[in-house]
Amino acid sequence: MKKLGIMAGVASLVVSTMLLASGARSADDAKLDELKAQGFARVAIANEPPYTAVAADGKVSGAAPDVARVIFQRLGVKDIVASISEYGAMIPGLQAGRFDVVTAGLMMKPERCASVAYSEPVLCDAEAFLVRKGNPKHLMTYEDIGKDSSATIGGPGGGLQAKYALKAGVPSDRFIVVPDAQSGLKMVQDGRIDVYTLPILSINDLVKKANDPNLEVVAPVQGMPVSCDGAAFKKGDEALRDAFDVELAKMKKSGEFAKIIEPYGFSAKAAMSTTREKLCASAQ
């Protein structure tokens, strides 16, 4: 019953908490101390190898959490605790205080840069299409899908892919929001969608596991820029982000960074050749 009142008063409460939040910005060194005190940072992951993965024993791995784990240890936070989330729920979850940071291959884009505080780039990858063998509809680019009115494409909700598709003239009813990668693969196999799109490395991993000769990968998709992700922090946690960046830069310099991500197939060079500033401004 208490909740009823809370819901009724949501609008007014929210206004006041937002005021509080903006007022508290100067004191955000506290965030790192808070994480140190609790001994772990809560990270959001997507369970999309090789970016993020959960092993059979429940252990979290993947390139993005591995990098984050090392950096947090350097910062004095012993461990990371991951919760799996849909891509679409990550930024709202971050804002709602569900996680301290998103380390999930959440690619930097200007709109996202406006909503969260990104670290410097960590993982870079280009787009790929998963199609049935022989690519029966000859779908090589987003424009191809836009032109063929029978073609449907699936991708994660709240991902960049939906925006690319829309821009290339794919109406929203032909872009199917698929909750997870395995469902996307299954929907291509079953012929529910013609294309499933994710970054190249994710698609490759998916296809390798499925081991299905009736599938084919189009990579990279022509005309698409390489995108890079970064660890995403809540707006207001910039001090924590800056501390994270300092450690990240040290690792990049020492070659330790490459040692962590290259076994997963990512290129350290790609991440080091660009910056947050460029990526956040790129589409403008």
Next chain:
Amino acid sequence: MTDWSGYLNLILQGAMVTVQLTVMGAALALVMAFVAGLGRLSRFVAIRCLATAYIEFFRGTSGFVQLFFAYFVLPLAGVTLTPLQAGVLVLGLNVGAYGAEVVRGAIRSIGREQYEACTALNLGRWQGMRHVILPQALLIMLPTFGNNAIELLKATSVVSLISLADLTFQAQVVRSQTGSTLMPFATILLIYFILALIIAWGVRTLERRLARGLDGVRV
């Protein structure tokens, strides 16, 4: 070809979370059912209205929507709940609202003559409720409570959508790790069914025990 034993372990962990959610949710639901159910029978208009508002609100909106609201919107209002807390809170309040109607119905089904006997023996309102009416009403509530508990068990699957690692969620994890869809889903369907059978059996046993000596009196 695949390491099933490792994944089975993952699914069993999920089953533990599901059981935990069901038990804690049921405990909250039970409390809310009695509070709101008795509240609806209160002499005070304000309490009746409050109880009715609670019941209609939680029965009127979808549990799924309530869960998303509790998980994503309440934190913006300064109330941050862990997925487990959000799950228990929403499931408990939701099923409690249904349970409240069961409590009310059962109490009202106790014949007027029992209330009159209480008056004739000079028992107070609460004394009569506590010692005479509720013990009898409980027996009437029990089978429906059992059904509600099974509904609660089933509803826990929804928490997988707010990334709480329950049975359904773990099935999804196993699915994305192994590429097999049939095995994880078939396994968890079976586990859910077994859990439901256990609840049904437990309630029947409890019912038999409570009904001892009442044979032929209760319908």
Next chain:
Amino acid sequence: MDWDWNFVQEIMPTLIQGVKITILATVLGSILAAIVGLAIALARRSPHRLVSRSVGWFAEFIRGTPLLVQLYFIFYVLPDIGILLPPLVAGVIGLGLHYGTYTAEVYRAGIDNVPRGQWEAAKACNLGGRHTWTHIILPQAIPPMIPALANYFIAMFKETPLLSAITVLELMNQAKIVANSSYRYMEPMTLVGAFFLIISLCSVVLLRWLEHRYGKIER
């Protein structure tokens, strides 16, 4: 992140699209559940024990396991054996089958409520089995069932958000998509809750009227 009415205005048409699908799914699901329920209820009364037993267990299984997992099963596993259903059809079948096992209980109670004398009278009038059902039993059994059936259809309505998990573009999914691309959860989720509450409250009024018109039946 305070409430933004412009944003509400912007997303309203999308959400209303979703409401339409939600209602469509509920209506189709209800029709299917009404038919499936009757079929199950009749099959359970079948003189062939194999039929009545296996249908009974099947219904128990469906009732004891979560709708969400059943939807996953229908949508992702059935294609492996060559049954490929569009999302909405899969969703309606899931709803219809799941709630069919509930409506079956309503039918059963309704049929049992027809006095034995009616069966005997039908026999005395030399009516055959089919005529007894269609002219004597069902016409008496169905009207008192209507409120209980409607109750389950309302419950089904509140479970339609689960269809979002199998990519049906109903209200919840539209809201999630809006939330995903705008990073705002508050307005879409609150509106979804409001839509459900409004429609539910209207249906409660309808239910009261049905109860008044057709009388109440034990569920």
Next chain:
Amino acid sequence: MQVMPGEKLALIGPSGSGKTTILRILMTLEKIDGGHIQVDGEQLYHMERNGQLMPADERHLAKMRQKIGMVFQLFNLFPHKCVIDNVTLAPMLTKGVTRVAAEKRAMELLDMVGLADKAKAMPAQLSGGQKQRVAIARALALSPKIMLFDEITSALDPELVEEVLNVMRKLAAETDMTMLLVTHEMGFAHDFADRVLFFDRGRIFEEGKPDEIFRHPKQERTQSFLKKIIAAGHRV
């Protein structure tokens, strides 16, 4: 209408004539629209405050109910409690009697109604006559000054009526409680009562000593009622 302390009163008359209603009003099971009732020198439905009479609150009613006990036509035992618990419940809850004391008293009462051996039985295991005797013991356990008996044998099989009436006779002989009895057992009413009231259409139509009413009723309606009752097989 006045009842003296210790008086045994029988209320007779056709059904719907208001005799049961009188008992239910005295037990505060019905609300009254007007008028005043005094029990043991105190207002039943009213209480005095600042010299003014006002409707009684729950506390006053509870206090007044201590003086009154009632036995119902359909026994109204608590089906989920065994016999002795039925008897001890109210004394323990309303008078704060300890369990030991309550059970001792209950056993005396059960012994008095001849059911000491059934103390641990559940109501469902008893016959109608036994149930009604438990109900009498239950009402007596509160030691009321006034006992109300509402058609306590009407729901019993004929062969069980006598065992209940025997208890009533014993009760009448051994105590000086005031008793109001609604009954269709005219013979019993005759032997038992100090005074008989004949009710019809909600009012007291005729009253007097049992002999006067049963042998020489003045009113024609009383005569025809008794004639019908006798024709129906009840002895007078």
